[in-house]
Amino acid sequence: MTTILVTGGTGTLGRLVTERLRTDGHEVRVLSRHTPPYAVDLREGGPRLDAAVAGVDTVVHCASTPRGGDEQAAANLVSAAREAGVRHLVHISIVGVDRVPFGYYRAKLAVEKLVEESGLGWTVLRATQFHDLLVQVLQTLAKMVLPAGVSDQPVEVAEVADRLAELAAGPPAGRVDDFAGPEVRTFESLARAFLKASGRRCAVLNVPLWGASYRAFRAGGHLAPERAVGRGTFEEYLATRLRR
Template identity: 65%
Template structure:
């Protein structure tokens, strides 16, 4: 049995990963802002005394906690300091395909976390494994369903995505967590590269709704990076669950 700490263990991905690890017989600790007994806000540095208790004696940390509002690199700094003090052997980090190619603020923070983990490993910190994946089906659903609240459905024009099932990512992280540190492993992409317009149409059909899709051309370097496909990995289309299958089986 392996002792594993999952940060962000109450989130969409973290909760699925936690269930899989426990079902496989591992001891799992969950760290998040409100999870007892390890309620820690890594971004704000609140509850750091509980962080030391959370990492003490674990074999692996799987770092899923993240926020698009910023502070991922600060959070990782707190976590890595505690992991080094406790001499944790292995840290697994979930990142995003394209963090080194798309100049989006959130992506830049994820890349800085990767670099912090690499440098910590080089200086006697945890051995590390980094997995980058494409966007989750859940994210695409939030985007298109939110836009569909309007009389027309506005979407960035010329952008394709390669959404992947969160459960498949949880399965892969569970494998990596019980393996040896592997540094940067192969990227993990969804089964299909599809335009946002196409995916929005699939959502509207599944929801029985009618909206006119309005492509909107946007400015900025990040948008240009998405238009260029910097967030895609078609050569690593290893996912099996399509967006339509996700829509069919998601809780209503």
């Protein structure tokens, strides 16, 4: 079996990817900012990053933050991986990064380009938003004020983890087919499902916004209805979350 480094390996997705790969018998190193022995801030790089990638066959790059720094982190990772002779770099991206001019999406698209031009064998998988993120957003809303006319296609993170682990165990495949959730749903229907499951009561308001990003989201640039390969629905996720 191969030695695989998972960046962001303690995060929502990376933790599950790590579990899948170890179950399949791979030696897995977990890189995160605060978890030894591979505690590395990718935005800074340096000797600790070099040590983390030394002797690694494949890197699965899950580390990401909307707070900025993804491009520098990816540049440092690519440089270290190239120096270490890494065979395969697998990157998780987001459906619509090339169609929605949202700041975080633009950064993810720039990272895709760095991966593609790295000189390494590479694979890029784009997925729609995870159920977990959607619930985090809805939980922060004291009132359900939603962007009018916008839909979403949330996907179960465990299913994306399975697909990433499968890709990491295989040869470089380039840009593979998107991985999207089973249903395209309006934000209002998703919010009402969340309220019902959590027992909350409040008004749901749809408010029109403005700007290029809103227009692109409203046009469905972040959706992939033709790639609705995920199986777990939002209601199933909510039921499981509440049981936990």
